[in-house]
Amino acid sequence: MCNDKLERIIEKHRGKPGSLIRVLIEIQRENRWLPKDVLLKVAEALDVPFSRVMQIATFYKTFSLKPRGRHEVHVCTGSSCHLRGAARLLAAVQRLTGIEPGETDPDSRFSLETGSCLGSCSIGPEVIVDGTHHARMTPAKVEDVLKRYR
Amino acid sequence: MPRLRSPAALEELRADIVSRRAACKPCISVCCGAGCDAVDSARVVKALRDEAVKQGGKVGVKATGCHGFCEKGPNIIVTPGELCYFGVGPEDVPGILAGTAKGVRIDEVPFYKHQMRLLIGDNPRIDPTRIEDYLALGGYAALSKALFEMTPDQVLDEVKKANLRGRGGGGFPAGLKWETAKNAPGDEKYVIVNGHEGEPGAFMDRALFTGNPHKVLEGLIIGAYAIGSHRGFIYTRHDSPKLIEHIETALAQAEEYGLLGGDILGSGFDFRVEVHFDVGIFVSGESSALMRSIEGNPPEPRPKYIRTSVSGIWDKPSNLNNVETWANVPQIISRGAGWYNSIGTEGSKGTKLVSLSGHVVNSGVVEVPMGTPLRAIVHDIGGGVPGGKPPKAVHFGGPMGGSIPERLIDTPLDFDALAALGAPIGAGGLLVMGDDTDMVDVARYFLEFLTNESCGKCVPCREGLLQMLKILTNMTKGKGRNGDIGRLEDLSDVTGMACLCALGKTSCDPLRSMLRYFRDEYEARIPVE
Numbered sequence: 001m002c003n004d005k006l007e008r009i010i011e012k013h014r015g016k017p018g019s020l021i022r023v024l025i026e027i028q029r030e031n032r033w034l035p036k037d038v039l040l041k042v043a044e045a046l047d048v049p050f051s052r053v054m055q056i057a058t059f060y061k062t063f064s065l066k067p068r069g070r071h072e073v074h075v076c077t078g079s080s081c082h083l084r085g086a087a088r089l090l091a092a093v094q095r096l097t098g099i100e101p102g103e104t105d106p107d108s109r110f111s112l113e114t115g116s117c118l119g120s121c122s123i124g125p126e127v128i129v130d131g132t133h134h135a136r137m138t139p140a141k142v143e144d145v146l147k148r149y150r
Numbered sequence: 151m152p153r154l155r156s157p158a159a160l161e162e163l164r165a166d167i168v169s170r171r172a173a174c175k176p177c178i179s180v181c182c183g184a185g186c187d188a189v190d191s192a193r194v195v196k197a198l199r200d201e202a203v204k205q206g207g208k209v210g211v212k213a214t215g216c217h218g219f220c221e222k223g224p225n226i227i228v229t230p231g232e233l234c235y236f237g238v239g240p241e242d243v244p245g246i247l248a249g250t251a252k253g254v255r256i257d258e259v260p261f262y263k264h265q266m267r268l269l270i271g272d273n274p275r276i277d278p279t280r281i282e283d284y285l286a287l288g289g290y291a292a293l294s295k296a297l298f299e300m301t302p303d304q305v306l307d308e309v310k311k312a313n314l315r316g317r318g319g320g321g322f323p324a325g326l327k328w329e330t331a332k333n334a335p336g337d338e339k340y341v342i343v344n345g346h347e348g349e350p351g352a353f354m355d356r357a358l359f360t361g362n363p364h365k366v367l368e369g370l371i372i373g374a375y376a377i378g379s380h381r382g383f384i385y386t387r388h389d390s391p392k393l394i395e396h397i398e399t400a401l402a403q404a405e406e407y408g409l410l411g412g413d414i415l416g417s418g419f420d421f422r423v424e425v426h427f428d429v430g431i432f433v434s435g436e437s438s439a440l441m442r443s444i445e446g447n448p449p450e451p452r453p454k455y456i457r458t459s460v461s462g463i464w465d466k467p468s469n470l471n472n473v474e475t476w477a478n479v480p481q482i483i484s485r486g487a488g489w490y491n492s493i494g495t496e497g498s499k500g501t502k503l504v505s506l507s508g509h510v511v512n513s514g515v516v517e518v519p520m521g522t523p524l525r526a527i528v529h530d531i532g533g534g535v536p537g538g539k540p541p542k543a544v545h546f547g548g549p550m551g552g553s554i555p556e557r558l559i560d561t562p563l564d565f566d567a568l569a570a571l572g573a574p575i576g577a578g579g580l581l582v583m584g585d586d587t588d589m590v591d592v593a594r595y596f597l598e599f600l601t602n603e604s605c606g607k608c609v610p611c612r613e614g615l616l617q618m619l620k621i622l623t624n625m626t627k628g629k630g631r632n633g634d635i636g637r638l639e640d641l642s643d644v645t646g647m648a649c650l651c652a653l654g655k656t657s658c659d660p661l662r663s664m665l666r667y668f669r670d671e672y673e674a675r676i677p678v679e
Contacts, residue, residue, distance in 0.1 A: 056446075
């Protein structure tokens, strides 16, 4: 699991315990989840106990300890999106993907997350797929959007 | 570019940049802020650049930070003349370049004309990846003035006299905080930009920091000089790629020009900055939690018997201010505390950025003088509620703020006036709620948010919020029970007193404001015996 790219990330921070969060962010960004053998390497390279690594990896919500789907679907549930109908939108996305927030479907096509807020309140409710925002969504429109991601 | 080694060299460079621009060709600024970016303003930039090249490069095209009017994006502004075009698509490009499409002068757009855009107003003039754009507008002149014409004490004094109050939530006087850090024992001191902005419905700091990173950086360096700090930290969101790119570019450019690093502008003052990221939890915006996170630990707050300005990161004095507070510093130094004091109210000076969202026609980033009545923000600037009905309530400060009813909408935007009504400004997220909003659900929504974001360190927050959330959820589902309102009040009293940090202490403020102004809606959810 620990490929060259991840090795390079870890090596860059070898011996720097203060870089723990930074390393995990970089690995998460590259690999999209944090496999256990990689975390063990991080602990060894940065010279921090494995328990500390796990403490950080489980505390912060961005880190995933499970493999993710090919596409990250994020429904904004911030206050403005909430007032403008995010709950209905989320229900539609859950129905279409068959998964709850925090889950990945069995085909590894989608991982679903909710969260607030990404600061595009004027165009809510919105769904963000792989970083691309889809503005002023309705349950009907989101079906077309998700179809584009295989 | 060789490092600048004196104020004169900075001014020479500035004159050179400005003179090269004197034969000014028309320039089109395309907003690439969070809202416009999400409706693909990048496509508009590309179409404009392609077309401009075809026409022989007589027109410049700038991809800038947020212009403010997010509702109508993608937005562009054409200078000279400051003509605004809204909802621009690639198909509109030929008409705009030919001058046949009709724009509206910025001072005739209702959304803009009632504002005073001292901080955000430069955004359309700046490509955030080019320090030259900031220098052309007088950037880093305040830093040069502070370093060469003022002592650190004089800088501190000016900020104290300006009555600059922290824009992050508490409204604590920035000058006093600086003074505490400055006078705290120890040689090693830190200054921090809090760019976490985790409050839902708040997007003004991102708009400012992404669109004009050097303004915040300049404020930070001036603050470091006043306090006697040589190491700074920027703590910001990991999930906004443009924000990160612009901050890192700005730091690299400032260092290259000698405005950051060793011997800044030849003054002998050294200052370096590193960037740290939150990893998606609201509590890491709390000052002591944020500092724990910078150390590489989980962001758990600590009790503040000793302030972080005395003992913060690695137990060293650490002065933390938010993005907007730092951005105010350069203009206070350039134009003086007297000028700054001429704007605003008795207790709240200067302008305030407000993120206007919710049930409102014109949402976006708004900047108005302190003291502006909320009515002007919601109606004159925001255009009121879609459909023309009056709003039911306006909510300030997100999950730690409060709602006030429409009848109080003439209240001025003022730290103390709004706090007295139970709706503290917080960071400046203003949520407009239309007349069909369910106020029980709004309180439930905010509590659910905080329950998920609680770090779990102290019991009143971890357990108390959960119990309140259960009661409120039952009430929204028609399962309210006798005594629920009393139980909510008891629990909110305990969390308000016993929680460790502001997240817990103020977690019930939305609920309290609802029980104060919309109690009948809560009582209606309790079955009659």
